[in-house]
Amino acid sequence: xxxxxxxxxxxxxxxxxxxxxxxxxxxxxxxxxxxxxxxxxxxxxxxxxxxxxxxxxxxxxxxxxxxxxxxxxxxxxxxxxxxxxxxxxxxxxxxxxxxxxxxxxxxxxxxxxxxxxxxxxxxxxxxxxxxxxxxxxxxxxxxxxxxxxxxxxxxxxxxxxxxxxxxxxxxxxxxxxxxxxx
Amino acid sequence: xxxxxxxxxxxxxxxxxxxxxxxxxxxxxxxxxxxxxxxxxxxxxxxxxxxxxxxxxxxxxxxxxxxxxxxxxxxxxxxxxxxxxxxxxxxxxxxxxxxxxxxxxxxxxxxxxxxxxxxxxxxxxxxxxxxxxxxxxxxxxxxxxxxxxxxxxxxxxxxxxxxxxxxxxxxxxxxxxxxxxxxxxx
Numbered sequence: 001x002x003x004x005x006x007x008x009x010x011x012x013x014x015x016x017x018x019x020x021x022x023x024x025x026x027x028x029x030x031x032x033x034x035x036x037x038x039x040x041x042x043x044x045x046x047x048x049x050x051x052x053x054x055x056x057x058x059x060x061x062x063x064x065x066x067x068x069x070x071x072x073x074x075x076x077x078x079x080x081x082x083x084x085x086x087x088x089x090x091x092x093x094x095x096x097x098x099x100x101x102x103x104x105x106x107x108x109x110x111x112x113x114x115x116x117x118x119x120x121x122x123x124x125x126x127x128x129x130x131x132x133x134x135x136x137x138x139x140x141x142x143x144x145x146x147x148x149x150x151x152x153x154x155x156x157x158x159x160x161x162x163x164x165x166x167x168x169x170x171x172x173x174x175x176x177x178x179x180x181x182x
Numbered sequence: 183x184x185x186x187x188x189x190x191x192x193x194x195x196x197x198x199x200x201x202x203x204x205x206x207x208x209x210x211x212x213x214x215x216x217x218x219x220x221x222x223x224x225x226x227x228x229x230x231x232x233x234x235x236x237x238x239x240x241x242x243x244x245x246x247x248x249x250x251x252x253x254x255x256x257x258x259x260x261x262x263x264x265x266x267x268x269x270x271x272x273x274x275x276x277x278x279x280x281x282x283x284x285x286x287x288x289x290x291x292x293x294x295x296x297x298x299x300x301x302x303x304x305x306x307x308x309x310x311x312x313x314x315x316x317x318x319x320x321x322x323x324x325x326x327x328x329x330x331x332x333x334x335x336x337x338x339x340x341x342x343x344x345x346x347x348x349x350x351x352x353x354x355x356x357x358x359x360x361x362x363x364x365x366x367x368x
Contacts (some may be wrong), residue, residue, distance in 0.1 A: 120224035
């Protein structure tokens with residue numbers, strides 16, 4: 001038994017927190033920008049949102065690849081089976097949404113006739129031709145998936161806090177190394 | 183008999199001359215297009231005008247005598263989205279209430295060789311008029327002529343996009359405008 005088999009790799013921890021910060025920020029910006037009246041600022045914010053979304057998609061792919069190559073630590077033995085299943089299911093769904101949400105954003109942009117150009121430099125191909133009705137449909141899907149993600153993240157954070165403060169089983173500390181030093 | 187042949191030959195020559203002197207002057211709106219591409223945050227966004235009127239007379243045998251005038255109903259714009267259509271109607275953009283029409287009036291046509299030509303003229307948008315050169319090609323078959331041309335219009339030359347919109351970092355100053363005008367022989 002190596003001393004590190006109960007914790008995540010540094011890479012996994014770094015990717016988790018980097019993406020967590022970006023996801024929350026991007027979610028907030030997404031909520032804010034859709035209500036704006038058309039202005040140069042709105043066009044800028046939309047572009048930034050799209051650039052960050054592409055970035056998150058690539059980070060999610062990298063993270064998925066890392067995860068497939070590095071088994072996460074096993075849940076504590078004290079954890080009931082239903083919680084194990086729920087945690088596993090939540091994690092899988094989080095991965096699905098971290099990929100599906102930027103994909104719907106990209107497709108929506110194409111359907112609405114606005115190509116996505118990463119950082120204004122690298123154009124992503126338009127997989128869909130301009131189609132207003134389809135654009136609206138994809139906008140609805142993008143929003144619904146985001147609300148689903150928000151609900152999952154709340155559950156994920158709630159569970160982590162329960163592990164830390166109620167179960168006191170060290171699960172949160174595996175992802176927050178500074179908690180371990182206490 | 184010889185006389186008949188001569189008459190037929192003269193008639194044939196006459197027809198040929200007439201075919202050479204065909205003038206394309208009947209505008210075909212259904213087959214014609216006025217499109218444009220602007221750049222927003224470095225990304226090309228396509229748009230078009232649905233309604234425009236063209237008065238022209240073009241004789242391939244006498245291209246320098248050609249005349250042309252294009253009037254665009256700016257309210258017929260498709261700027262890429264409903265939001266954008268509403269926005270560009272306003273005072274900071276086209277100010278449609280005061281200036282409903284944009285126009286290009288050719289004052290001269292130069293033949294550049296082959297099927298390439300150049301119309302020199304004036305563009306008027308939002309009460310401002312600027313000199314413009316519109317290069318174009320013509321393909322014609324005796325029945326229909328198709329004129330394809332494009333030019334870059336600098337929107338700020340016409341105060342299109344004022345105030346915060348004058349920032350060309352968000353919406354570029356250069357707008358590529360493309361014409362396809364089809365006209366039938368008179």
